Amino acid sequence: MSERRETRSIGPDERRARLAVRHRLAGSARAGTAEEVAGALVALHATDPATVFLAAGARLAAGRDPVAEVERALYEERTLTRMHGMRHTVFVVPSVLAAVVHSSTADAASARERATLVRHLAAGSDYDEAWLAETERQVLAELAARGEATGTELGAAVPRLRAQFVYGVGTNQEGPQSVSSRILRVLGMEGRIARGRPQGGWTSSRFRWSLLPAHEDLPPAEARAELVRHWLAAYGPATEADLKWWTGWKVTDVRRALAALEAEPVALEEGPGFVLPDDLEPVPPLDEPWAALLPALDPTAMGWQSRDWYLDPAHRAPLFDRSGNIGPTVWWNGRIVGGWAQRADGEIVWRLFSDADVDAGAGRGNGPAAGLGTGLGKDAVRAVEAEAARLAAWVGDVRVTPRFRTPLERELSA
Template structure:
């Protein structure tokens, strides 16, 4: 007789999400390290998202605290890894992320750069190796340097390539960023403090600290377990998408860890044993999460916290989510910061959660505005709802 698999409902999942992802005042963290530990990784493609994701979950939001963790204590590491995406991860997890995902990404980045150098500039791997050695020597001498300073120190970095030739968006950048990106992907250099505010996309570069090399299969299993601890119960498809692994590699990683097969509303899934018992229902709470926040980007199947009808409003054409408004474990709207600094929110059609929620949303908006201060930030990934809110509510939209 076949044993019946445990069934976990959507309310159970949302209670886990809200509690583990620190989306209530009672669960907020004291430090950015606690935030990253809870979420496994913060999306860092848009530099501001790192700070805003942490601020939404900290009892006392502080950009200076995150800078301490990133650049002084170096307890957090910025890496190009899962799905060729920039993330901030706990320093202790960096060897696992490197072996399980970043190493393969770095190999593809190097192959792509060598192809461009050969086809456009006639340079080979030896030329690139000499250029990289010069960059590393310049950083060792200076301690840190911007891309412009490194190009002055290593003139080879000033050579120009053509990107998207013949297209309306054809560009002719220097090879500087491509070379530095490969060195960073391989863990040989790392980004230091930004040039300007915490929302700046221009960074100084520094030599990277080496970390132990782990076997790939072991690292994948450890990352799968860490993912389930933060996002489980989850499906095989969720883990495959989040990591960027093949289906075969995903199944092998899951087979190496202690999971329980369960049924969710979206199909068969994997849970850690501790996740089978439903947590106590958390107090309903509001959260304003930034574009590319790790919570909405944690699963490929999102129907249990986002009405599919609203996906076109909240995501761009590349599948990147914009700023979202949360209430009681569901996405109920969006928000943006206008040029004058005002935080504007809007509820999605059919998503009005009531008077208490509106008060909580106003309080969170004020908390976020205080964190921004005089700084103005525009998401690098613009979505239809966010664009409309930047100038005013669209037809049929209601501000929260």
């Protein structure tokens, strides 16, 4: 009989040391390319287009232009792909992982989305599946001829996209709805078309659409195990609940993927967790203080369901909206210690939390006076100031307003 190995405990300090390096946040760990950033985080939240660029900018080494770097990868070389993925959310993922995300997550979601659209069309119009299939054929043919097109341009070229149906028949939500956005959404979720370069700048969500080559169909269980392997390498240790929340899968699928990987159990403050089999060696404390200004919906801030090891529960209210979306955050040595925003004149403003914030729930201003009294000290304030200056330098004249506004972000930007 083999000797039973004692379960290793991994505390918050070690988790923060892992996060600093693996998420490319410590100065010495910063990345040289947008692909490296996306690969380190598995997927960049892309519901708000600005998040992709701001998340990359916070992690790229000095001298790299975040806008040019992300646009090169997304639109020129296509080594990054914008697609629907976990929790029905739009992400930017390394293109080499696109098939894994499709087969593990997006395919099942797109099948449900298509079935829902067919049901709504049947209830609120005379359009059937044959009509839908012909409309999609015309859209794909138009994109093949054009190369890329906006939704408006496709609507002008394919009259069927201008058709409407009655949504929510017999409910208090009943009303006319265009088929255009629904059809493009289904085709996007199925990986047949993708959002390309937008009209306007990098904060715009008015995307052009283009065709995607057919993705490889992987066995779903195999794809789920592969996605979890990448995720645990970046976010481990983590709990079943963390992984279930991040993926949106059933708990049985999470457990099967962990079992397929032979993930090693570890003990965390919040309960049992897991790491990859080759990731049990202790990670020493990072002898490098670091600060970061991360955007709303940043993958690090949104990476785990249980966040007490990097966010004081008393500071949640000002940082999240009512749907659970996190706003812009200030980090110091692996903890969220405040929030930031951009004002209408372009100034980057920030505030570090103090005990008074528990009652106030929001803050104002930035600078040393706002940081002192928090127990963080002048080094933290100077580091945050440097990060704010770095962010302001590359953002330039662009104004960034998060799609999901949070109490502290609203307060600071006012």
